[in-house]
Amino acid sequence: MSESTTPPPRRSALANVWHPGDHGRIGFTGPQVTLRERRDITAIQLDAQRGTTDGVGKAVAAAFGLGLPGPGRATTTGDVRALWLGPDRWLLQTATPADLEPRLRSLTEGVGGVVVDQSHGRTILRIEGAKARDTLAKSTGIDLHPRAFAENAVAQTSLFQLAVTIDRRRGTSIFDVHAMRGFAVHLYEALLDAGGEYGVRLV
Amino acid sequence: MIFGRVAIEQSHRLPTGGEIDRLAPLPFRFDGKAYRGYAGDTLASALLANGVTVVGRSFKYHRPRGVLSAGPEEPNALVELRGGGRKEPNSRATMIELFAGLEATSQHRWPSLALDIMELNDLASRFLVAGFYYKTFMGFPGWRFYEKRIRAAAGMGSGTVEWDPDRYEHMNTHCDVLVAGGGPSGLAAALMAGRAGARVILVEETDGLGGRLRSERETIDDKPAMGWVAKTRAELADMDEVRVLTRTTAFGCYDDNMVGALERVADHLAAPPEHMARQRLWHIRAGRVILATGAIERPLVFGGNDRPGVMLAGAVRSYLHRFAVTPGKRAVVVANNDDGYRTALDLARAGVEVMQVLDTRPAGAGAWRERAVAAGLDVMQRAAVVNAYGRMGVVGCDVATLDGHGGVGDTRYVPCDLIAASGGWSPSVHLHSHGDGKADWDDGIAAFVPGANRLGHVSVGAARGRFGLAEALSDGLKAGAEAAKACGFAIGAHPDTPITDEIATAPLKAIWSIPGPTDRTVKRFVDLQDDVTIDDIALAHREGFVSVEHLKRYTTLGMGTDQGKTSNITGHALLAEARGQPIPTVGTTRFRPPYTPVAMAAFAGAERGLHFSPVRRSAMHDWHAEHGAVFVEAGAWLRPQYYLRPGVTKAKAVMDRAIETEVRAVRSKVGLVDVSTLGKIDIQGPDAAEFLNRVYANGFKALPVGKARYGLMLREDGIVDDDGTTSRLGDTHYLMTTTTAHAAKVLADLEWYLQVVWPDLDVRVTSVTEQWAAMALAGPKAREVLAAAADHGTAVSNDALPYLGVINGSIAGVPVRLFRISFSGELGYEVNVPADWGTSVWEALIAAGEPHGITPYGMEAMGILRIEKGHVTHAELDGRITLDDVGMGRMASSKKWFVGRGMLDKPAFIDPERPKLVGLVPVDGKTRIPAGAILVADPATPPPVPKLGHVASSAYLSPTVGHPIALGFLARGRDRLGETVWAVFPLRNLSVQVKVVEPCFVDPEGSRLHV
Amino acid sequence: MAEYSVFSLIRNALGGHKDWIRAWRDPEPKKHYDVIVIGGGGHGLATAYYLARNHGITNVAVLEKGWIGGGNVGRNTTIVRSNYMLDGNAHFYEHSLKLWEGLSRDLNYNVMFSQRGVLNLGHSDGQMDAYARRGNTMRLNGVDAELLDRKDVQRLYPHLDFSAAARFPIYGGLLQARGGTARHDAVAWGFARGADRLGVDIIQNCEVTGFERDGNRVTGIQTTRGTIGCGRVGMAVAGNTSRVAAMAGLRLPIESHVLQAFVSEPLKPLVDGVITYGAGHFYISQSDKGGLVLGGDLDFYNSYAQRGNLPTVEHVMACGLAMMPYLGRVRILRGWGGLMDMSMDGSPIISKTPIDNLYLNAGWCYGGFKATPGSGYVFAHTIANDTPHDFNKAMTLDRFATGHLIDEGGKGPTPKLH
């Protein structure tokens, strides 16, 4: 019988491959793409059972002051961000290690919410910089132009043969890419390769 | 490499003019010989500048060939470019931009370009007519004998077996308006759409904008037209939403206005800079597509029209104006349209001696003709070249008047080293055709023009047969404006069409072949590359190959690397003449992508090598790697196959010993295996129990909370699809596991039933495969190890966690799910851990297990353990197996309907002769029973041998029972326990006598599971 | 019958090739035929040929809506093999292969059948076990097969990707040395000429528009060239089977899908035999003209468009380079799409139908070309005798009802997966 009570630090899927520094072709302006891993994110999937969309939405709004976004969108309040993932399905994210899952469970289960913890299931890479969009465009077929994919736009799509979520954050060229944890190394290698001509800074 | 020490003088270069940069001389080699050209040259223009006339050899007759064109349509001047892994055979010299140090060699000749043994084919050409090979080579010694020689003689350039060192990539983009072609009409279209604010992409195949304007001497608004091009280019460059891609060929139009385009990022360099792609394949999704793809000039068909020095008239002008090259010193010009006069005037102006200008049309007036006459050129109307002479280059030709009825008047010999010919221009309707666009025949230009098309593509300028500059410009402006408007952009004032200085042209008069000498040794070529002559077309017609598809396949017309860009229409017109029908009745072949050939690597993009297909790694991957795991791929996952100790090499014996060790450890002590790859699906909702009851063949309604159950799923056709355990975590909350291979399919199937088939069921399903790392702890000491590792408060006694029980617990401070389930047949637990803590918990279990001799094990050991227990996997469940076949027929519930039940009583499924799952052991107690062996009654029977079944899985040695074992399927197998049959493996001349036993070799009562 | 031979070729060459006659006549349709074969593709023409040759039935018409050989027989990757495992298929395809071996001489037309060997690569132990089972079954059926290990494959094709960068390492392969390729157009033309010489009328540009029925019999075929009476009707219109069958009131276990194939620029000999990649759908060979002929997987949706899409093209090429990285700079010249009759178990249907005198030849999935002679042979037998030949007795339409499926791939009733 062991006496541990607090969990150890979380280990990134990229722990063994992430080498901070500049990679690829570095021009005089420096790397035009920056990659960082968003670690220790709590990410809870929230579904609404049939006919409970409004009720679940209200419960979340009351507790977090956060409106659940419609298709292809994300909303943020404080340190909680909600992403639309599919019909009656959202992902609630926070960087503050907190009790998001039990809170959501207790708030929504009575009104038809279904809560599934996905905090460990996804690797999230933040890609930013002048050539972030071009780097992603080498593989995804969605239109990343600001006219079509504005701030707080979210898409489930394909990237380097993976099913991913692309979340356009604030600013002109900041994207979060969520991929299945098991494919993290593939995503990382593919992004480094695609961004090589622009220069990639790993933070 | 030493270049240019004795570089040959550029004998055919004009002293001034052209787009070349005379301050940037570039050394290059052709067939090992050093030359010099300039930046801005193509290989073709540089060779012509140096007086090189013969560049290649034709496919069949190996006739010497020179440069015909100045563009992508080139059928003759094909070379092998570069070397090593970068070698590119069949490269069109007209499209290769010259770079310093370029190396090219001629191809399809032996021993040299000047002396090619295979030119003997030319002498035997009367036998080698279209389709001759279908009529012979059938007898002794057989086709393969002849084929070997034919194959060696065929082909064009040589490939390489070295790997290409360059990288390739794809790029995706969206736009409102895509303009294909950067000539005057394309530029005008892009300008208008861009000014309206639309997102515009303009792709241009060559290195610069202007299209034909680069090759002509026209004016716009009284200034040289290239000035307008420069101004337009600058305006486009200033527009944020306009992107101009040069060196980019739109090669295919696909569904819904997706256009494939190939950007040659670094082909104009000796090698791509590091990290840069050599080529980039664009996926352009466009709102509107404007095709400004121009037109391709047709050669004329006359005797010896393939001689080096016979060129397209428009190409001659390109070489004069764009490259400042005179392809000859003494020229004869022949045409069925005014381009002959235009070319002759330009040649004369460049100082070339124009020996004769021939117009095949009946005598008549015309502004161009008058100009030529006024310039003192010797013009003959209703006359043509009837035969050209000169093996390695034109030395002269016979010219004659035409009587209009297939006969010629007196012939006269004219010395010359250049024959510029024009048979009119064919609009490039390829992209239009890719999208099911129809082609309409236009008698005025004797060519197909774009007709109706479903995708709404608009062709402009020469691409729709409007060859005048003013027309092209106004066409482009209009199309650009309309396209932007259709995409929702407001259009400003329509500018006036720029003013040009065009001279009115007289109509073309088609002439598909020029009559000539009846001497059968004189050949008149329709398809230059594949050596298709008018005689071949006549023969095909005679033999009944009278559709264009038959003609093409029988004669190989248009099947070369140029895909008949200069020959198809002429060939079809000649067939139409033979059939006595109009050309549109005879039809044209439909074009398919790609417009010009595209490298395989460009299509593949970055999906090369290990990135061909993504691999998936478990949360404990790094631990396995550090502890000697040899990985094997299973359903995209990298899984430990077995573990090596440090310093041990990967020999078969070592592998066998490692696996035995791992199996023994599990049976006698305790082992730990990574099972993260199994699919895990979270199932929640009020109807979850009902749902599971429908998708599993066995009952799930009565499963209590906190319990797991093994389940089998069928396909709708009654065949076993997948299996796994499903646990009830709460009243309306389940966790399903699937096999590794079928995880994605099962989830999609569950979604299918919920969304489409039973929308009344209120259930949500989500993959949580990646959220949870999973490991199985198995062996007699498993409980002791788990107890030692578990945190305070996590009880794992048989009471607290009985067989098939499920509890939440904590290990190393990590919240875990514990399942008392077993695949190995030993006391076993599966531990599910949030993935980022997978390694922590794995290490905690290893540490806790050390006193008990815990051993990590891999897939090989797991495979042996499960065979010992008779557990089936996809080796058995091969998509043809029923529940009864694997002895699980009784599991199917008779009280409910489930997926696949409606099919279960088909006659074939209840046939008692069906092979059934059995265990097999060697009668001699030692010979291995290889998987893939076939079960037969008597190994000595000659074929065809009646087959009783097969061996599905084999353990070369079961360490537990001490001999090889196997699982297989045997007809009436359940009735044959104790009998012997033979497992035969004729591929290796093996046969093993085997005894049929129960398909469970260890602990059939399952007592070890329940301790 | 004008014999094709090297002597006739020389004789004609000296005469300027003026005396060659049509390879097949262009007759007007008669009022009535004993047998009408719908479909002037390889299978239809072969059926007519064998009806005349083997069964003496020469009052036969082949109706073709366009020009003969314009369908799948002219739009495939020309591979011939008989590496089948299940009894319902194996003997049929082996019979077909044996017919190939004598076909040029039989037809007096060089179809350029070249037994260059067909090698299927294996990339896992499980796949090698499956190949072993297939190869052993072949050998027990009297069909040639060799199981190669990694070293054997390397000896045969040293330049495949045997490196550590191979995403799917080569474990070995299954070789059928008697497999190979043939010149696909010549097969159609050779059968057409052979049938024509035996009296069969080949009627081009004659599209079937309906069936005239008398009770449970077809009495005539309505066409764009008028109604033609018939004794029996055989349908061999793969790609369009559902449409023609619907005119006769039949619904079938078939979907039409588009399969793309490609040819590269011509090259000097680079790939000797036929090789298939086992970790993705890809197959390649080199034609006598020098073009690499390659293909891959379906586009995965129902289609009658004879036109494929870019993602499939890209995936096929990626598969090719995964196997043969040295082909990177080889350029693709042309691609085309064929309409595949995808059946529900991946195997063909050569069968009687619920209509008394209507016979069906359909459901060939990817594999129709290699079956051409065998298919014509047994279909002619089935039509002539109103009962199947031993080789096609399992290829019935009712097997889906009885469960006697012939599912080589174990993919179930999902046609796109076969």
Next chain:
Amino acid sequence: MIRIPCPHCGPRDHAEFSYAGDATKIRPADPDAATAADWHDYVYFRDNPRGPHMEYWHHTQGCRAYVKVLRDTSTHEVLAAGMPGDTLEAGR
């Protein structure tokens, strides 16, 4: 590339989807009433038309919804799209 208008995500490349076949096939609703012939028809038989074809596509790499699509099999043109329960007519 066929662009499929996912009712949730908007137009997307068909490569993001998995083709899920004929949408006119209705699985027997009451299994007890269904005959062997009904199952046989449901599992094996297809109209397989040339022209408009009602079919399902699974947005596998997107929102994971099954989308009902009316698509012309002779041109690949998408005529309408909606949710599984929708009745579709050409022209959206």
